[in-house]
Amino acid sequence: MSSTIIIPLLAATVQSGTPVLYATLGEIFTEKSGVLNLGVEGIMIVGALSGFWVSQASGNPWLGFLAGGGCASLFSLLHAAVCLVFQGHQVVSGLALTILGTGLASFLGTPLIGQKAPGFSRIFIPLLQDIPLLGPILFRQDPLVYISYILPIAIWLFLYYTRWGLALRASGENPRAVDVAGISVQFYRALGIMIGGFLVGLGGSYLSLAYTHIWTNGITAGRGWIAVALVIFAFWKPGRAVLGAYLFGGVMAFQLRLQAMGTTIPSSLLLMLPYLLTIIVIALASKRSRGGEAPAWLGVNVEPEE
């Protein structure tokens, strides 16, 4: 029983959770610098499209994956321009990015609907794949999943054990002090937006290159917004993002499995589960935290010097 149902389900959980994990880590990175970016959904789908495009044109999925991150990063520069240069409202700018990004992906992606691109397939890791239980769940995945195992640790090390990471976090916690120290808050906030956007874009191209190899309209289906929610659930900690992403991945995998098994429950009800779970999780996490975890200057612009 456990080996035929539970293990494939858990392996699918990891796979479904991975794109959300990339996006959540990206948004944590951005928010740590004090910038709230609600454009995740739009940035993610821009990443998904450009990754798909480049992979199809070049025949190299790795090139596509990186291009997905790169284009998403460039796209998120719009947020940097509006919020950091023109002092625009971060919530409104983020929403505009979501509207623009989903529009662009739908506009430019229409001719691609149903087309295939070279994507990633599973690579079994020798020795590790034979570990009982964990092996088949964690180490019989595609290479992008393996990258996502390292990523939270790398981001944590960067944020908490490097000078750049310190300056970036300080730009979110106490930008005045950063300014007094002669360090440019705007630079680190721009860095937060761009690297965050890059990671979100990687999550997007995971969807079009590994999760499916086919382009569909609206491929992100709210995953970007779920990532925004998971940042709160994760208390802005990369490690807890893993937990949140896999929790979401579990529900996704579960409802897909039920649908595949031909359940009589209507699919519209099953499709509600991830969104319902997000509301429940966000409510429980918000009640527990006392608001101290969010960067103190999150969402607040720092006015330019005269």
Added chain:
Amino acid sequence: MLQLRKRPTPLGWSAPLVFVTAVVLSLAVSALLLRLQGQPAWEGLAVFFQSGFGSTWALEDTLNKAVPLFLCSLGVAVAFKLQIWNIGAEGQFALGAVGATWAALYFSFLPWFFLLPLMLLSATIAGGIWGLIPALLKLYMRANEIITTLMLNYIGILILEFLVYGSWKDRASFGFPMTPVFESGAVIARIGRTNLHYGLLLCLAIGLAMALVLAYTRFGYELKASGENPRAGRYAHIPYKKLVILVLVISGALAGWAGFVETSATLNRLQPSVMAGYGYTAIVVAWLARLNPLGIALFSFLLAGMLVGVEGMQLELQIPAAFGKIMEGLILLTVLSGQFFRNYRFARR
């Protein structure tokens, strides 16, 4: 060398100029995008304006689309005034459509003067509940309303789909997900010989009422005071919790009305295509109008014209309808950036 200077007083008379520049800039970028896609840019824009605003028929279509946009946007604006980021108009719209359809299907024997008010009432309740949930989650679980309202959008649309694919499906629809056509008593009538419907009058009435309430009542004053400075509001003993609930329920109910008007007057039945994204465009409208009811009327009209214009481009030049989203996003970004120049200017060093 250019240098940024803060203006001693915010820009007054030339603010509209900044705004127009921003809009023109976003139109230029849109045209450029068409060009890059190998489409004729100027012809595209010509078709756009012609089919959005260029004829009586176009104007009627634009006004009809402005109706749901105005209702959603008015609701969104009331919430935004309190700095409550209700992104959930889309879901509240869906619930309103479901509520109205419920009344239309189960009380179809009633004459219109009972049935239409009943539909309005059930749309109000359904949409209102969809606004109440995030309000309660915010107040008692401290859950961020941006996320809860957004998730409720997805859930609301799925509820609508669950019903039209399931128990409400018309047996004579050859398997298409749609309810039977409403009885004539459940359909909002057209005004005279025009293509306009009486939903327009509903907008005028509620718009006027809301403008008066915001300007002259205690509620309007409390909203303004609390929204501009929540801490000061608390010291002035303004009941913040009550305001949050009230504001989100009103917001949800108004979006629900839009759902009612669209199903009843435009489609005469419930089907998934009723979800045309008005709830999201409404956010753009509310913000461009700076939350002012009169401005919302104006911008609902302009953005509805944009939607109709894009439809025209789709019909004549096969340009995907998503082009409208691109224009919306661009206008929002350029106008947002343009506001900077109300407070700052460049000066020679």
